[in-house]
Amino acid sequence: MSRARRITIVGGGLAGPLLACLLADDGHDVMILEQRGDPRKAGYEGGRSINLALSARGLEALDRIGLKEQVLDEAVPMKGRMMHDREGKKAFSAYSIIPGEAINSVSRGGLNCTLLDAAESRNNVKVHFGVECSIDVEAASVTWTNNDGTADTREADLIVGADGAGSAVREAMAETGSITASTDFIDSGYKELAIPPGPDGSFLLEDDALHIWPRGRYMMIALPNADGSFTCTCFWPLKGEASFEQVDSPEVIMDFFKTHFADAVALMPQLVEDYQANPVGPLGTVRCSAYHLGGTAVLIGDAAHAIVPFFGQGMNAAFQDCLRLADALRNHADLPAALVDYDRTQRPDGESIAEFSLENFIEMRDKTASALFRLRQRIRKRLNRMFPKLYVPRYNLVSFTTIPYANIRRHMAFRQVMLAGMLLGIAGVLALITLGIRGTI
Ligand SMILES: Cc1cc2nc3c(=O)[nH]c(=O)nc-3n(C[C@H](O)[C@H](O)[C@H](O)COP(=O)(O)OP(=O)(O)OC[C@H]3O[C@@H](n4cnc5c(N)ncnc54)[C@H](O)[C@@H]3O)c2cc1C
Structure with missing residues (x-):
């Protein structure tokens, strides 16, 4: 030493x-x-x-x-993401195929x-x-x-x-x-809000998930606390449409949340007070x-x-x-x-x-709400199940291993080249088969 x-x-x-x-x-x-x-x-x-x-x-x-x-x-422990859509419908997606990984x-x-x-x-x-x-x-x-x-x-x-x-x-x-x-600052900031525990100290949302309300340019997430409450964080643009600058008066705040985060509003009795009291962070x-x-x-x-x-x-x-x-x-x-x-x-x-x-x-802001994104997530998970040693999604490499981030980045770049090569190969074989069927070759 x-x-x-x-x-x-x-x-x-x-x-x-x-x-x-x-x-x-x-x-x-x-x-x-x-x-x-x-x-x-x-x-x-x-x-x-x-x-x-x-x-x-x-x-x-x-x-x-x-x-x-x-x-x-x-x-x-949070085992996965719980997505909330505008109608209040929820969809759970586990982070890992390994039981207990959270x-x-x-x-x-x-x-x-x-x-x-x-x-x-x-x-x-x-x-x-x-x-x-x-x-x-x-x-x-x-x-x-x-x-x-x-x-x-x-x-x-x-x-x-x-x-x-x-x-x-x-x-x-x-x-x-x-x-x-x-x-380098991004054009969004954050503000914290709260969902208190239920009257008996219970969680008012599923406590084993990180909750996400993805809404395009703005979103809200909520993480559970051991006392039964949730800390919500709004990530919104600082200026312009649907921004912290525009959503300011009690009526506008209430209206905005009822329109975009309706299922959460009912759980946030201090919404307007918290929103107006808590600062926006860069x-x-x-x-x-x-x-x-x-x-x-x-x-x-x-x-x-x-x-x-x-x-x-x-x-x-x-x-x-x-x-x-x-x-x-x-x-x-x-x-x-x-x-x-x-x-x-x-x-x-x-x-x-x-x-x-x-x-x-x-990804969280623009894509988690889309059906295509969820399909890709399902394909990633399926690949991970089929080849647990060969194919591990980036999120899991980052969150559930201690492999240096730079190695993960290199691995991802290599994997993308391999996947692109495989897809090109498959497309080439299909093209040859099609040409063969048509009698061109
Ligand atoms: C909204 C939000 C959500 C986050 N969520 C996560 C998450 O889920 N998971 C995660 O891993 N990370 C998360 N982070 C990031 C995490 O908060 C930081 O990466 C972490 O706090 C960094 O720790 P630190 O000790 O380097 O800095 P800090 O925790 O900021 O500590 C710095 C300390 O230095 C003190 N200090 C500052 N200037 C001086 C000075 N001149 N003299 C003496 N003392 C000084 C400060 O008072 C402070 O106590 C989040 C950050 C934000 C903003």
């Missing part, structure tokens, strides 16, 4: 404390600096999607720090608190909340102002940017001129020319590759980053070499899952 290092993690959201646990277990001296208050005392103030889908990659990382079973105990709905706030508890239970991790950081990425030094106005500085071997989509560490790295970074993709700066700074999670949430992989990818970074630091005595190794695997993965997520945005 490489020698113990002083590591400062900026950001105590989901990836920060998980990485802290992994690094502490390898003997490193870790400090987390988080700008918000402690969510275990102040309550969770994130507001960004109250629940998240946790799948194989996230579970692998949680397993490494001994939290997998605890987190799964509090999760709600993605898991977990509380973001609950998971954040569990991870912070786990990090703080390690002697070599310290966490400071409510701090404002000034970051020198080249010197691996952070100065922060505490709540009481006092300032502290920590000189470290390495700074990790786990500070989310608007990362200050990424910005500081870009300011050195050594890396470039960009954020959705975008962060891309970086490198995830590290020499041997002094490195990015993980959304700071490196924020993605649109349509594959349910942002947190899962962030957790996989944590594993890969911890592995790289363990395998290399030299810090720059460790970070080059991390960048070599994780950047192609970040780029691949970003592309998959944008493609899934189109």
